Amino acid sequence: GPAPGGSTAKAASGTAGSAASTPVQGGELTYALATSPDTLDPRRSGLAVSVRVFGALYDTLLIRNADGSLGPSLATEWKASEGGLSYTLKLRDDVKFQDGTPFNAEAVKYNFDSIIDPETKAANALALLHPYKSSEVIDEHTIKLNLETPSQAFLGNLSQGMLSLVSPTAAQKDGENYGKNPVGTGPFKFVSWSENAEIKLAKNPDYAWGSAESPNTGAAYLDALTFKIVPEEATRIGGVQSGQVLAAETVPPQNVVALQNDPNAQLLQTNTIGFPYTLFFNLEHEPWNELKARQAVQYAVDLDSIVKTLYLGTYERAWSSVTPGILGYDESLEGQIKPDTAKANALLDELGWVKGADGIRVKDGKKLTLHYVDGSPNREKRNDIAAMIREQLKAIGIETEVEITQDIATVVYQNWDYDLYGNSQVNSDPHGLASFYHSTEEEGRRTLSGLSDPQVDEWLDQGAIEPDEAKRAELYKKVQQYISDQALILPVYVFPYTVAAGRSVQGLAFDPFGYPIFNDVYLQK
């Protein structure tokens, strides 16, 4: 059949494995990554690219199925307590870490406790594990996880790669160096990592606990899996075309078009889920705290044309604050907003901004400017989006100052110095919306939008604990509609994870987050 397994992979050309054949054992897959993982310790990593490697090295307690539901992985059963303050999980009893350490409740406890231990310097994992408090080992293969507050997202987060389980033995032994000597339960075990060059993994022959949804529950077909780190696009694609690597990720759109006609290569593509690439207005900055001003921008910017021009039809346009595939995604928002320069101008006129001699609007002696911040390098052509938006906003008299900085952390998250800033996030649960739109009390902390609306807070708080899926979905739809009505954001595109691969690569599929699944891959002779 088509790309096997429960993935949303849509083969853009010559689907991998379309010639239904029996898997071949052996061989090595070389896979070019665009950036380097920071560490292979999932507890400490802050980068999505690391998660692509975690998928091969580690397993998670749960997995996210293609349809968005949660499925069993290392945990076979899970049950929430009354009130949602704890979860009891039954674990597989046939799993061993690659160093021989048995996988059991103690191991899970160790993992989660170490994440909340400040000594570990855990980062994103800590956020995902929130509001985890403690673990109780019920028996060898049963564990109870206690939460500070109820959380509907908690269970779903257990399917995220950054909450992969590490071998307690190895983690304790290597301490700070664990990230360079990872040991997990996954289908591949760590061999070596030479920095900025490659990460070598070898087949874990003992592996027999693959997810039931996956076509291959046993050991991997491949003998070895090597990730190469190739930052330069042209080199990465050139590597596939010259046969030096078998697969390369993030293919730029212009090459997608070219590769579709390449008889030696195939193109795999899957949309990621979570929050699309979204431009957030900073509601604390004038005049963008005014709805009409934001709407004017909304009408002035022709995102359809931008996405089509820059991505040459390879990216889908985003319409809402979450991507399709996320619980509660509101389809009704699609196609709602059409660019309308006249309307945009009218809105700004209403607000009293008048065009000056240079075509830029002025009010009270101040120019109408929009400080647009974006990161560097030009990831996914986001800087080009900025350039196009600047042109389009100029037409309605807004001057856009585009600041491209390497130091997003400082400019955006420390100084909050932006009017418009774009961000995307891979996520499995709509609850993540809270980190963008929920008001905050703590000093120094705020969200990208800076929104503070009790109504939205209520919906989000409710959504966090509402056990009924349908009701949850309704709540999040409300949030999405609110965001859209208030023109809080400009949703731009849904990021498709694209991989260019040699013809011999078969069975490469992706999970809903867009992370590759390597256990099913084999190399056609």
Add this chain to the structure above:
Amino acid sequence: MLQAIASRLASSLLVIVGSLALVFCIFYLLPGDPVLSMVDPTSVSPEVIENLREQLGLNRPFHERLLTYFGDMLTGDFGRSLVGSEPVLPKILHQVPATLLLTAASSLIAIVVGVALGVPSAVRKGGLIDFAARIVGLFGISMPTFWSGILLILIFSVQLKWLPAMGSDGWATLVMPALALGFVGAGSIVRMVRGSMLEVLGEPFVTTLRAKGLRERLVQYKHVLRNALIPAVTLIGMQIGDMLAGTVIIETVFSRQGVGRILADAIMAKDLPVVQGVVFFTAIVYVGINLLVDLSYAAIDPRIRRRGAGQ
């Protein structure tokens, strides 16, 4: 002689310590926070960030950090990377050979091409070869390496499939990066050798050599070139330094391992210990190149040799 070596070592050491201190100060004055670039700030809470700062010792005052740094360095401890938390020294040592190899290979190409074009260019000044060599040289210094690098990949990897596009293992992977980088150096060296040769060709002793009935080739290569190399050596040394710096870009383009890339990444991540480790390395190489330059002076020019060794 011993005293000379000692004083030279001392001044080199001073330069190295100076570089490290400079880097430290720059980073101290730099706005922003390494921790913020280590985590996803949208979802990680401020306490976590504060805790990370504490753990990494970023909250301590300037002088304390500086003192600790140099104190630790004396014991051979260069600290740990803020990002991957691995010890800096092995991390960098692991990358050093690749970078040195690339630098050496491109220097070799630069020197060979520079000399091979510079000599005939000077000898036939105003002729076709001269014109061609000068143009080639100018192209060398006017083409960005990333551009020529990508061009090389497209031609030799994608089209002809002769050479691997990436990686740092094996000689084949060295060819294109070294060419791309060496070409730039060659550009300057051609100019240098040409100018220097012209200068020497005007020296009276060249007339003597010809008056003795020596073959032109012998005059040009044995005598004139050797004399012309004396001023060229300093420039070649500087070029090698530039090529070392150029590895930052070339290593990225060709996805090679190396100190250059580590540096670029570490700067972006504000990973001070790693940056300092790299600067320590570049400073040593720089000092080493200077030493090499002086040694080659002595090798080429007996006047310096005698003066240096004798008395």
Add this chain to the structure above:
Amino acid sequence: MKTGLEVKELTIDVHTPRGTLTAVSEISFDIAPGETVCLVGESGSGKTIASKAIMRLTDYENGRIAGGHIRLGGQSIESLPDHLVRGLRGRRIAMIFQEPMAAFDPVFTIGSQIVETMRAHRREKKSVLQQEGVELLRRVGIPEPELRMKQYPGELSGGMLQRAMIAMALSGGPELLIADEPTTALDVTVQAQILELLDELKESLGMSILLITHDLGVAAQMADRIVVLYAGRVAEQGPAAEVLTAPRHPYTSGLLNSALTQDIRRGERLRAIEGSPPGLADMPGGCRFHPRCAYASDRCRESVPPLSDQGSGRLAACWHADEAAAGAAAASFAAAVQPEVSRPLLQAALPVAAINGKASPILLEAQNLKKHYPIGGGWGRRKRVIHAVDGVSLSIAEGETFGLVGESGSGKSTLGRLLLQLESQTEGRVLYGGEELSPQGSRRWRETRRDLQIIHQDPYGTVDPRWNIGEIIAEPLGVHTKLTAAERRGRVGELLEQVGLQSSWQDRYPHEFSGGQRQRIGIARAIAVNPRFILADEAVSALDVSVQAQIVNLLQDLQRQLGLTSLFIAHGLQVVRHISNRIGVMYLGKLVEVAPSEELFRRPAHPYTRALLSSIPGSPQAGNETFTAKGEIPSPMNPPAGCRFHTRCPIATDLCRRAEPAFVSVGSGHTAACHYPL
């Protein structure tokens, strides 16, 4: 069999950025086997390029033989293919050059360069050639030749290198040896040794020698025949004795008159040739000498005089050869009789004070001056010291001209700089008008600068090439006076005229002037603020004889007009004698003899002075073994103990080796530091 060298109507073009210019036009001369021919002429007259053309070395220097023939032993060279020419070079024709220091590749040993020459022409084992090389070095009089073979050019002295170059030239056993100013870069005592060596080799090897020189004295001593070049053409040629005594071309007689010989009396005005030689790009039509020629007629301006036979093997290119010859005879007659007649007159023209230096007050006095330059040190090398000036005391009276002579490195310039306090002494003091001269940088220093001026040796290097000459001459005016720009311009104009230049030339730049003119600019600058004292450090050494004579005249005139006191440093003994009242002789940082000018020449008391005098080509003592200094000047880093000259002195004894001689009076105003004054 051998017919020697034949050059016929040789014309050489050079390509320059401004187009093709003719450097040498239709010159012809022959050299018979065993003969020495001297090519004389002023700078730029084409001597070098003509000699290079003989070996076709012009091929490498933008040059082209545009016409004529060069034949060696009957074989045409001008059309020979490259590889055959190469076989000729170094084997049948060898060449030695002016600056031996620059003529060796500095990065190879002497030995390897000699062996390399031999290997260019024959196949032989290296060790054999090595041995031959040693023999050759021995032959040209280099001590310890085995050691020298292994040394680098930088480690040998100039005289030694010139010998080594001669050895290298001899290695191919050439028929013709071309020597392009082989001694100009060398000290007088060494020059004498080299010339002697060349003569001796010619005799023993039967070579022909083409000797290029601008020094008529050298030509007189060496040449069988002389070819005089002017502006790329042969002016005159013939047997040496006749050309020198009875020139048939006005240029030749001009040259002879300009040259300072012992016949010319001190203080007398020299009969210089006016003007300066033309540049390649602006050659006058007709006879090229006509703009400077006293006999010039319309004919000279219109048509080129051919080189015509003047009888007894002499050729001259002059329309007025006979008149010129007659004029020359008259002049030399005048020169012969004039001294007796004019001497009292001349002396009357000098300020009274200048004549009896003793009586007039002392203007500048040095007391036991020492200057030690530390060298090396640091970097682990032992600190050493150059004893540039080592305990010199002297006094210069108001209005007097004091001459300082001595070989290169003897410390003349350093002493001069110390006297003016342009450098601070290691020891001793300088008194100016009885008061200690304030050291450089002190408040009063600037004031004394007005009174003490310098004329520099290198008239080109000591002017800022970016300044026009108006600015250059006005610089001291700017420093010491408060003249307005217009006043300054006026003064500069005056000064320019005073030194024989046109006041309208203020806006020109130094490079637009000839060497002689530049030196006039330097003089104008020095006298701009009416100084009392002038230091002239080798002020005429870099100039051609004809120009040198003009400058010497100018200097003397100015000195008389302005009542200047001066210190005149030069290595040309004749010039010093001509211009100075008293002369001091320096050797290795010490003053060895001081005497009134004529007295010194008549009765030198120190053996070193004697050696210097005997090394003047054409002097009565020239070539006299007993008076020549052996070897070369020792290093000032570790000067010999006792009398510093003892290593080279023909009459040195044990006493000289041990004890330093004190100054003793050997006549009125005549002192010498020698245990055995002559």
Add this chain to the structure above:
Amino acid sequence: MKHSAAAAKTSGRLRRIRQAGLDKAPCGAQHRTSGTKLRFGSADVLTGLAGIAVSFLVLCALVPGWIAPYSPTEMNTAAILQAPSVLHPLGTDYFGRDVFSLIVYGTRDSLLIGICSVLVGVLIGGTLGTLAGYAGGKLDTVLMRLMDVLLTVPGILLALTIAAALGPGLRNIVLAIAISSVPGYARVMRGQILAIRRRGYVFASRAIGARPSSILIRHVLPNSAAPLLVMATLGLGSSILAGAGLSFLGLGVLKEIPDWGALLSQGRGYLTVAWWICTFPGLAITLFVLSINLIGDRWRDAVDPKRKGKV
């Protein structure tokens, strides 16, 4: 005279480089082409062409509107990635902008980056070099060690940190490039000052009692400046390239009208599908560097008083 032997050695070395590196052809320079042969690279023809090219570029910088057929910001999304044609002589880019117009409009900033960074670098480097060379002694040692330290710290690190510290922007890019070029200029200037200080006319000026400051300003500086200025002409090109390199590493500025380096670096991803986007900006850089160098060479000949004097 007061500086140490080591300093003298370096300065001599640098002087040699300076002289030879600038292709100084001595008078009577050797070449074997005789009058009849075709003379390639005939200095004046080439310099003339270079002059025309530079004039054209300056025109582009001053009045791009006169030359460019389109607005550089006009994004014609209906005509993206079009190959060169009559309508768009150098094709269009991924926004549908006219590449020719982009290059024409980009000239201003490219030249600005080149000129400003060179100006700043020359000013700072020249001043420091002058100070070191003229003052000598301790100050010289300290300044030169400082320059060593700056040389040792990789330029890219300086650039990255300056950009990070001051924020991106044309001004800071310029500053970054300028600062990393300072040691080079300082060294050359110092060497030059040391050499000129020993010239006869400086001595002569001192002898007439001119003040040291006036000697420095009126004699030493004007005569020392030429090599620095020639070096600066070379720096113009390399600054633009350095800017391109920074752009490649993601440090560029997103301006409405990108400079050539940015065009080149931004367009490099399209090399396989639309080669014209980054090839033409690259050629523009080459043209500029080439012309400036040719003019620089010629100009050096012109300002060299030694060569002026000869026939």
